[in-house]
Amino acid sequence: MKTIQNGDEVLRKGPWMPEEDEILVEYVRQFGARDWSSIRSKGLLPRTGKSCRLRWVNKLKPDLKSGCKFSPEEEKLVVEMQAKLGNKWAKIASCLPGRTDNDVKNFWSTRQKRILRALQRPKMPSGSTDAAADTSDLRKDPSITDYGAFQVHSPSGTGLVPSGFVTPFMFEDDNAFREPPGHLRLRHSVQPFNSLEVDDVLSLKLQDMVAGDSHFTDSDFSQCGRVLDDPRHGSVMYQHSPRMMITPRNARSVKRRPRSRRDARSCFEHHSGTDGGQDSVQMLPEIGLPLIQGNSRDFGVPLSTEQQNNNYLDFLLQTEASSMHSSQMFSPELPSFLTNSQQWEKLPMLYSNDPSIQEPDVKDSDSCSPDSVISGFAADVFDSLEPLCPAAPEWWVARLS
DNA sequence: AACGTTTGCAACCGCGACTCG
DNA sequence: ACGAGTCGCGGTTGCAAACGT
Numbered sequence: 001m002k003t004i005q006n007g008d009e010v011l012r013k014g015p016w017m018p019e020e021d022e023i024l025v026e027y028v029r030q031f032g033a034r035d036w037s038s039i040r041s042k043g044l045l046p047r048t049g050k051s052c053r054l055r056w057v058n059k060l061k062p063d064l065k066s067g068c069k070f071s072p073e074e075e076k077l078v079v080e081m082q083a084k085l086g087n088k089w090a091k092i093a094s095c096l097p098g099r100t101d102n103d104v105k106n107f108w109s110t111r112q113k114r115i116l117r118a119l120q121r122p123k124m125p126s127g128s129t130d131a132a133a134d135t136s137d138l139r140k141d142p143s144i145t146d147y148g149a150f151q152v153h154s155p156s157g158t159g160l161v162p163s164g165f166v167t168p169f170m171f172e173d174d175n176a177f178r179e180p181p182g183h184l185r186l187r188h189s190v191q192p193f194n195s196l197e198v199d200d201v202l203s204l205k206l207q208d209m210v211a212g213d214s215h216f217t218d219s220d221f222s223q224c225g226r227v228l229d230d231p232r233h234g235s236v237m238y239q240h241s242p243r244m245m246i247t248p249r250n251a252r253s254v255k256r257r258p259r260s261r262r263d264a265r266s267c268f269e270h271h272s273g274t275d276g277g278q279d280s281v282q283m284l285p286e287i288g289l290p291l292i293q294g295n296s297r298d299f300g301v302p303l304s305t306e307q308q309n310n311n312y313l314d315f316l317l318q319t320e321a322s323s324m325h326s327s328q329m330f331s332p333e334l335p336s337f338l339t340n341s342q343q344w345e346k347l348p349m350l351y352s353n354d355p356s357i358q359e360p361d362v363k364d365s366d367s368c369s370p371d372s373v374i375s376g377f378a379a380d381v382f383d384s385l386e387p388l389c390p391a392a393p394e395w396w397v398a399r400l401s
Numbered sequence: 402a403a404c405g406t407t408t409g410c411a412a413c414c415g416c417g418a419c420t421c422g
Numbered sequence: 423a424c425g426a427g428t429c430g431c432g433g434t435t436g437c438a439a440a441c442g443t
Contacts (some may be wrong), residue, residue: 417440
């Protein structure tokens with residue numbers, strides 16, 4: 001308990017005493033939950049009106065569910081409303097009887113940290129055979145099924161990268177893909193990593209990558225918009241491992257991104273002239289995010305063996321390199337944060353159980369460490385994710401335990 | 402058991418919106 | 423129209439309990 005002497009006035013701060021609560025409750029009983037500042041002016045409590053109101057709203061008001069964990073139904077509602085309204089905690093709380101805005105805010109923050117912790121697990125020691133142990137945070141809370149990641153292989157190392165992060169690229173010309181000029185190699189390298197197998201990888205909902213402010217600036221989207229306007233700019237497909245999919249719900253959520261991203265609108269439209277390969281991924285040309293198809297009847301161009309034998313990170317690096325030779329080809333359209341190949345060389349190395357794979361030796365101070373990569377995400381990047389398979393919660397637990 | 406670290410939550414702070422004289 | 427006071431919201435902080443070593 002802190003007291004502040006202000007002239008003749010003494011102001012109390014910090015935790016409330018039971019006697020103070022009693023006085024406050026009695027005040028509200030007599031005068032109603034208003035005129036908070038008069039509590040102090042009447043000499044009832046040495047607390048600011050603000051503090052009194054907060055105490056009443058968050059702790060003393062009848063019918064509060066204090067000390068009661070959020071039910072799965074409440075969590076679902078919070079997730080959905082947060083996706084729809086953003087951090088409008090008071091609005092969200094108004095739909096949850098017995099919950100305050102502070103409750104919702106704290107619940108959300110805790111949930112975010114828990115998910116981030118799971119993704120920020122330090123790299124496993126070389127040769128470790130217990131990569132699954134690093135999913136402990138996820139298993140601890142079966143409600144968290146929203147975990148997405150790709151494992152990326154490259155000559156410089158192997159890393160687990162939150163899905164969505166490895167893919168914000170766009171391509172000027174899909175002919176470049178169909179007739180690879182020798183260096184345009186695509187493979188979305190989703191590989192099994194120990195007991196956390198490919199099938200365990202869940203697809204990350206793209207909504208927050210699109211809506212988030214961390215990576216894309218408005219000017220980035222403006223650039224993308226110009227790309228869109230050029231009919232020559234088609235889509236690029238690349239193969240990915242089976243069972244990665246984006247559901248209709250995900251698709252809708254992508255469409256729901258803020259209109260302020262005006263230049264990226266219509267990015268989810270389908271592109272004709274492609275002949276359904278197995279489980280393909282379609283780049284969203286306007287913003288460079290992938291549309292991942294579980295059902296390939298509608299889209300997809302099968303990759304050549306050569307393409308499949310090369311990996312995605314290599315492709316990204318190579319793309320960047322080629323843009324140095326042909327700046328018209330890629331650079332103008334790339335979001336600015338992607339134009340530094342150093343970023344790609346320092347993708348987060350969160351897991352690696354292959355002793356032959358060494359983490360690159362990164363020395364410079366402004367390096368892109370795992371933490372810095374992940375902290376670069378919008379806080380809500382990991383929210384509202386769609387489980388990979390329909391019965392994900394049970395399935396997830398079963399696979400990991 | 403002792404100690405250090407992590408986690409969750411209660412409370413505070415700053416700011417913008419609103420009201421009223 | 424303007425300024426002071428009040429309210430409400432969202433972000434941040436501090437601390438106690440839980441957890442790990």
